[in-house]
Amino acid sequence: MSNPDKYRLRRTMMFLNCQKPSLIKDPYVYKPDSIMLDLEDAVAEREKDAARYSLYHALQEIDYRGVERVVRINGLDTNLWREDIRCAVAGGCDSIRIPKTETADDVRTVEYAIAEAEREFSRPEGSVLIMAALESARGVINAMSICDSSERLFGIALSGGDYSKDLQVPISGTGVEFMGARQHMVIAARAAKVQCFDTVWTNLDDMEGFRKEVEVIHAMGFDGKSIVNPRQIPVVHEIYTPSEKSVIFAEKVIKEIETKKAQGIGVFTVDGKMIDIAFYDGAKRTIALAKASGVYKGDL
Amino acid sequence: MKNAVGREIPEEIIEITGKEPFQGNYYRDDKPIKLHGPTIRPVMNNQKSKLVANIREALEKCEAHDGMTVSFHHHFREGDLIVNMVMKEIHDMGLKDIRICASSLGKAHSALVPMIEDGTITNIESSGVRGGIGEAISKGKLKGLAIMRSHGGRVRSIATGESHIDIAFIGAPTADDYGNLRGIGGKADCGVLSYAIVDGNHADHCVAITDCLVPYPNFPAHISQTKVDYVCVVDEIGIPSKIATGAAKPTTDQRKLLMAQYCTDVVVNTPWFKDGFSYQTGVGGASIASTQYLADIMRERNIRMGFGVGGLTKAMCKLLEDGMADVMLDVQDFDLDAVRSLKNVNHHRIPAAVYANPLNKGAVVNKLDYVVLASLEVDVHFNCNVVVGSDGMITGAQGGHPDTAQGAKCAIVICPLLQGRIPAICTDVTTVTTPGESIDVVVTDYGVAVNPARQDILKALKEANCVPLKTIEELRDIAYSIVGEPDKVEFEDRIVGIIEARDGTIMDVVRQIKEI
Amino acid sequence: MEIKKTAVAGTLESSDCMVTIEPAKKGIELELESSVIRQYGRQIRKVALTTLRRLGVRNARVSIVDKGALDCTIKARVECAAMRAAEYEGRINWGGMIR
Numbered sequence: 001m002s003n004p005d006k007y008r009l010r011r012t013m014m015f016l017n018c019q020k021p022s023l024i025k026d027p028y029v030y031k032p033d034s035i036m037l038d039l040e041d042a043v044a045e046r047e048k049d050a051a052r053y054s055l056y057h058a059l060q061e062i063d064y065r066g067v068e069r070v071v072r073i074n075g076l077d078t079n080l081w082r083e084d085i086r087c088a089v090a091g092g093c094d095s096i097r098i099p100k101t102e103t104a105d106d107v108r109t110v111e112y113a114i115a116e117a118e119r120e121f122s123r124p125e126g127s128v129l130i131m132a133a134l135e136s137a138r139g140v141i142n143a144m145s146i147c148d149s150s151e152r153l154f155g156i157a158l159s160g161g162d163y164s165k166d167l168q169v170p171i172s173g174t175g176v177e178f179m180g181a182r183q184h185m186v187i188a189a190r191a192a193k194v195q196c197f198d199t200v201w202t203n204l205d206d207m208e209g210f211r212k213e214v215e216v217i218h219a220m221g222f223d224g225k226s227i228v229n230p231r232q233i234p235v236v237h238e239i240y241t242p243s244e245k246s247v248i249f250a251e252k253v254i255k256e257i258e259t260k261k262a263q264g265i266g267v268f269t270v271d272g273k274m275i276d277i278a279f280y281d282g283a284k285r286t287i288a289l290a291k292a293s294g295v296y297k298g299d300l
Numbered sequence: 301m302k303n304a305v306g307r308e309i310p311e312e313i314i315e316i317t318g319k320e321p322f323q324g325n326y327y328r329d330d331k332p333i334k335l336h337g338p339t340i341r342p343v344m345n346n347q348k349s350k351l352v353a354n355i356r357e358a359l360e361k362c363e364a365h366d367g368m369t370v371s372f373h374h375h376f377r378e379g380d381l382i383v384n385m386v387m388k389e390i391h392d393m394g395l396k397d398i399r400i401c402a403s404s405l406g407k408a409h410s411a412l413v414p415m416i417e418d419g420t421i422t423n424i425e426s427s428g429v430r431g432g433i434g435e436a437i438s439k440g441k442l443k444g445l446a447i448m449r450s451h452g453g454r455v456r457s458i459a460t461g462e463s464h465i466d467i468a469f470i471g472a473p474t475a476d477d478y479g480n481l482r483g484i485g486g487k488a489d490c491g492v493l494s495y496a497i498v499d500g501n502h503a504d505h506c507v508a509i510t511d512c513l514v515p516y517p518n519f520p521a522h523i524s525q526t527k528v529d530y531v532c533v534v535d536e537i538g539i540p541s542k543i544a545t546g547a548a549k550p551t552t553d554q555r556k557l558l559m560a561q562y563c564t565d566v567v568v569n570t571p572w573f574k575d576g577f578s579y580q581t582g583v584g585g586a587s588i589a590s591t592q593y594l595a596d597i598m599r600e601r602n603i604r605m606g607f608g609v610g611g612l613t614k615a616m617c618k619l620l621e622d623g624m625a626d627v628m629l630d631v632q633d634f635d636l637d638a639v640r641s642l643k644n645v646n647h648h649r650i651p652a653a654v655y656a657n658p659l660n661k662g663a664v665v666n667k668l669d670y671v672v673l674a675s676l677e678v679d680v681h682f683n684c685n686v687v688v689g690s691d692g693m694i695t696g697a698q699g700g701h702p703d704t705a706q707g708a709k710c711a712i713v714i715c716p717l718l719q720g721r722i723p724a725i726c727t728d729v730t731t732v733t734t735p736g737e738s739i740d741v742v743v744t745d746y747g748v749a750v751n752p753a754r755q756d757i758l759k760a761l762k763e764a765n766c767v768p769l770k771t772i773e774e775l776r777d778i779a780y781s782i783v784g785e786p787d788k789v790e791f792e793d794r795i796v797g798i799i800e801a802r803d804g805t806i807m808d809v810v811r812q813i814k815e816i
Numbered sequence: 817m818e819i820k821k822t823a824v825a826g827t828l829e830s831s832d833c834m835v836t837i838e839p840a841k842k843g844i845e846l847e848l849e850s851s852v853i854r855q856y857g858r859q860i861r862k863v864a865l866t867t868l869r870r871l872g873v874r875n876a877r878v879s880i881v882d883k884g885a886l887d888c889t890i891k892a893r894v895e896c897a898a899m900r901a902a903e904y905e906g907r908i909n910w911g912g913m914i915r
Contacts, residue, residue: 020829021829021886022832026718026782029558030554030558049896050825052908056914057891058888058892060888060915061888062782083908086910233554690855691852692854720852720884721831721852721855722852782886784856786855787859
């Protein structure tokens with residue numbers, strides 16, 4: 001089973017409350033890479049049922065124009081999550097986000113329910129992907145096994161609010177309390193060849209602080225960031241736009257690898273740098289980012 | 301018969317009004333017209349005092365009578381107290397069949413509704429109406445026809461005598477006892493008196509109303525003593541916080557910012573964006589944000605604005621202050637920063653006639669490179685509607701929309717594709733206020749459409765590859781695919797108002813709304 | 817589906833609608849108030865009635881206060897109010913009764 005969308009570009013994932021029609025009707029105008037339709041924390045306890053009906057019809061009837069539709073289900077400690085999965089899978093979601101993931105078993109439990117729903121609602125097996133949100137010290141420590149838990153899992157995300165509470169520290173705005181978790185999660189995700197996403201930034205009045213944080217997580221190797229307001233999207237996309245120099249280099253690398261491979265040559269130089277097949281995926285990713293950012297007009 | 305924008309103008313309306321159907325933007329270009337002069341009472345006697353004790357005395361001295369026309373300006377916007385004050389007095393005098401000729405009327409004037417119902421007011425000429433009056437007209441309560449005209453069109457109709465004003469009431473932030481009026485220096489400053497200048501020039505009688513009497517001479521006067529018959533001092537002419545508001549906070553609405561970005565991209569990638577270009581924009585969040593984006597690019601490319609014009613805001617005046625624009629031409633001030641900016645020697649007041657009158661020897665709008673406008677609806681023929689809501693109710697004003705759109709080399713309309721469930725881009729607008737031939741570019745959150753008549757603009761934007769280009773039909777189809785195609789709003793047969801084109805021909809008619 | 821009690825779903829926020837369903841003796845009685853009634857009243861009624869029919873609601877008094885909701889929201893609110901009013905619990909027939 002291999003879902004071609006597993007490694008799609010996910011620089012921004014915008015959180016939207018399923019219970020608010022004005023939010024879910026056309027978020028694609030802001031051009032996020034993914035949206036996360038929330039059935040969990042954003043939805044009041046007595047509106048859980050209402051949110052599902054909204055979600056189902058939104059997924060069925062709104063053309064999200066290629067934006068990935070991730071559904072955050074309620075926690076595995078509730079009696080809601082199974083119906084959440086049936087609703088999301090029946091509606092046609094692309095992915096399920098598991099909140100408060102602590103172990104690989106959590107992912108496998110959800111995977112089983114998704115597979116069941118795929119059969120029930122006649123969706124191709126493996127069409128629904130999974131991402132896991134790590135919201136506790138235990139979850140973060142288990143990052144490696146969680147990343148390895150399922151072929152459906154495309155990535156892990158840090159959920160800073162709950163995680164900082166579990167660490168018993170307030171969110172400082174400097175990121176110091178997230179240093180270990182961030183570094184650990186990126187390494188685990190890369191080791192398992194899945195993606196890694198950073199937590200939300202909620203202070204909308206401090207756009208400078210937000211920009212600095214995005215610069216940091218970009219430099220650390222995160223694939224993207226969770227977004228709570230559309231205003232944050234252009235900032236992230238700007239920071240994730242590859243430089244002109246790196247795009248030109250990537251283009252050369254891809255073309256050279258392809259021709260040299262045909263000629264049976266494994267190692268060669270581009271612009272004086274030693275290049276081999278190991279550069280291929282990175283160069284491809286640079287071109288994909290450049291295309292999404294609108295700065296690549298080439299033919300790759 | 302059908303006019304040049306395809307609207308059916310009934311014969312009876314052509315007969316009653318003596319107007320022609322709209323024939324296209326340049327129909328009256330270069331055609332001779334006769335201008336109108338008022339009948340005035342000269343003041344030769346140096347003993348005469350122009351001060352009156354109250355509005356009643358002014359009305360009596362000006363020989364107020366049934367069927368007369370009274371005029372007002374709207375520089376006090378939603379903070380205006382003058383219209384209600386004067387009309388209450390007229391109502392108390394028992395006068396009937398009054399025609400109001402206002403530069404605009406707003407929600408502040410809903411107190412006029414009972415006077416419409418009881419026959420005190422039977423005709424209204426205005427840029428537009430909002431709130432209670434709009435509803436009253438749409439429901440057929442006004443006995444006569446409402447006439448909606450642009451700011452330029454109003455000057456034209458008064459100057460040619462088509463609208464004859466018996467008594468003009470001019471609210472003035474400061475006045476001296478001999479009728480020199482200024483828009484500043486008082487308790488309720490509006491900065492300029494541009495819309496009222498034509499009233500002073502052409503009304504038979506002219507009454508100044510102020511809440512701040514200053515020593516003679518109140519100079520330099522924005523309206524001269526030579527135009528004013530009487531001066532009346534009252535407690536309050538307006539509510540300052542609703543006249544020139546604090547500068548609007550920059551919008552944080554990403555949808556508006558997105559449209560602002562598209563708008564700026566259109567401006568900077570079309571051929572008129574070069575040193576000395578001219579520009580007008582509005583007061584909405586997207587317009588203001590777009591002016592700020594534009595300022596960044598002007599700085600980057602070292603391009604100066606030759607002149608800015610219009611109702612002005614902080615964002616525009618800041619360009620002057622920062623030395624990035626040479627001149628501001630001012631017909632209205634939307635915030636206190638714009639009022640304060642009038643101190644700048646290169647910030648000039650201009651009368652509405654100079655701004656936009658289509659039938660003088662050339663108005664400022666003719667020299668505009670760009671204008672950025674809003675619209676309630678735009679149809680696939682690029683016709684705009686800024687007066688009648690999609691539900692058929694009169695709810696807006698033409699303002700300078702048709703004037704600037706016609707005048708500018710590149711007229712850009714910004715509007716979100718959907719207003720709630722209502723598609724702003726549609727097959728046919730409810731009512732045409734600005735003809736499609738004046739509109740060049742439409743910017744929405746779903747993409748940008750260029751009028752096919754403007755292949756030069758289309759080519760420039762395609763080459764720049766700066767905005768998502770769509771056809772106007774594509775935008776409409778996207779809108780309808782999301783919200784469904786709206787049913788046509790049902791109207792009664794009775795015509796309650798006409799939309800006058802700039803040149804005095806009939807652009808469209810407004811019918812009475814059907815009760816449901 | 818039998819309407820057992822009065823139930824409400826939705827809000828009066830822009831792009832939403834509030835649906836109230838009450839038990840009634842005979843047939844469907846639909847009352848609609850909408851900010852876009854002149855352009856979309858007919859379509860909103862049609863969507864609401866189709867949704868009720870699909871749910872098998874035969875007798876109910878239904879009131880909708882609409883603030884410019886899209887069809888998908890009208891369906892979702894009608895369904896939610898009806899399911900609450902019928903005190904329905906258990907697995908939901910996504911793609912069947914709900915679609």
